[in-house]
Amino acid sequence: MPNAADRIRGSIPPLVTPFRNGAVDYDAYAKLVEFQIDNGTHGILVNGTTAEPSTLTLDERNQLVTLAIETANGRVPVVAATGSQSLAESEVLTRHAVDAGADALLIVTPYYIRPPQRGIVNYYKALTDGHDTPWMIYHIPGRAAVSVTLDTVKALHDTSDSFIGMKHAVNDLGFVSECLDAIGPDYKVFVGLEELSFPMLAVGAVGLMNAVGNLRPQILSDMCQAVWDNDLAKGQALHHKLFEINQAVFYDTNPIPMKYMMKRLGILDTNEHRLPMAPATPELEKRLDGVLQRAGLLD
Numbered sequence: 001m002p003n004a005a006d007r008i009r010g011s012i013p014p015l016v017t018p019f020r021n022g023a024v025d026y027d028a029y030a031k032l033v034e035f036q037i038d039n040g041t042h043g044i045l046v047n048g049t050t051a052e053p054s055t056l057t058l059d060e061r062n063q064l065v066t067l068a069i070e071t072a073n074g075r076v077p078v079v080a081a082t083g084s085q086s087l088a089e090s091e092v093l094t095r096h097a098v099d100a101g102a103d104a105l106l107i108v109t110p111y112y113i114r115p116p117q118r119g120i121v122n123y124y125k126a127l128t129d130g131h132d133t134p135w136m137i138y139h140i141p142g143r144a145a146v147s148v149t150l151d152t153v154k155a156l157h158d159t160s161d162s163f164i165g166m167k168h169a170v171n172d173l174g175f176v177s178e179c180l181d182a183i184g185p186d187y188k189v190f191v192g193l194e195e196l197s198f199p200m201l202a203v204g205a206v207g208l209m210n211a212v213g214n215l216r217p218q219i220l221s222d223m224c225q226a227v228w229d230n231d232l233a234k235g236q237a238l239h240h241k242l243f244e245i246n247q248a249v250f251y252d253t254n255p256i257p258m259k260y261m262m263k264r265l266g267i268l269d270t271n272e273h274r275l276p277m278a279p280a281t282p283e284l285e286k287r288l289d290g291v292l293q294r295a296g297l298l299d
Contacts, residue, residue: 005134005164007077009206010042011220013213014050019272033071039217047081050211050255055274062096083108098131108138140169167192180204194246198239201227248291
């Protein structure tokens with residue numbers, strides 16, 4: 001495993017993208033990076049699903065990567081999500097992230113197309129053979145409409161020296177165990193579904209890439225540390241403490257609930273989205289207020 005990959009572990013939340021009057025609010029984004037670092041996060045994930053990347057231009061996505069790297073300034077690693085359904089777009093995003101100095105790449109399986117497994121292998125190799133930046137699969141079949149198989153994971157591991165793992169955003173603990181058994185404990189698995197945070201850490205995941213980290217960075221970092229310290233009782237307790245907030249993330253399409261809760265707690269000034277996404281309805285706002293109150297986050 002490349003030495004550069006050693007820091008890629010722990011809680012690395014996918015940051016939301018703040019908008020103001022239709023434009024990306026880069027000043028607010030820099031403040032979110034600082035908020036994460038001040039609250040004990042282990043890293044920053046740029047342009048993950050929670051960032052609404054499909055509503056961003058390539059230039060906006062690239063600017064966010066550069067801004068995150070400059071703002072973090074080496075204090076925590078920055079992982080750049082550089083995938084698209086288009087190989088040409090993914091090449092532009094990946095090359096920019098590599099040149100900008102991203103610590104690692106997260107590349108989603110090409111969505112909508114439903115390619116064969118051999119096409120997925122060749123797609124990833126086309127994006128990663130020209131550099132040595134560590135990279136991971138973003139495995140999210142619920143949105144991409146395609147899964148990667150164990151044979152595909154093994155083929156990438158055998159042919160790409162910079163391939164280090166995956167973000168696993170599907171309710172399938174068995175596949176995680178299969179990957180770790182086939183490749184070994186150095187294979188980095190990040191949890192992508194809040195409900196599996198503690199269970200997946202317990203079977204060998206190295207960290208979390210969860211939307212809820214936008215709201216409560218420290219508690220997710222603490223959960224990772226508890227597992228690293230073999231304090232499973234503490235990790236389990238933190239997992240249950242987050243249970244209702246974890247559920248609330250998916251009361252509507254992510255990140256609609258998350259942006260509203262961030263606004264409600266003063267982390268964001270506005271919970272603006274770009275179409276076809278839309279802000280929380282009044283009914284959802286009331287429901288989320290109840291979640292925050294029961295979690296002790298509102299007076």
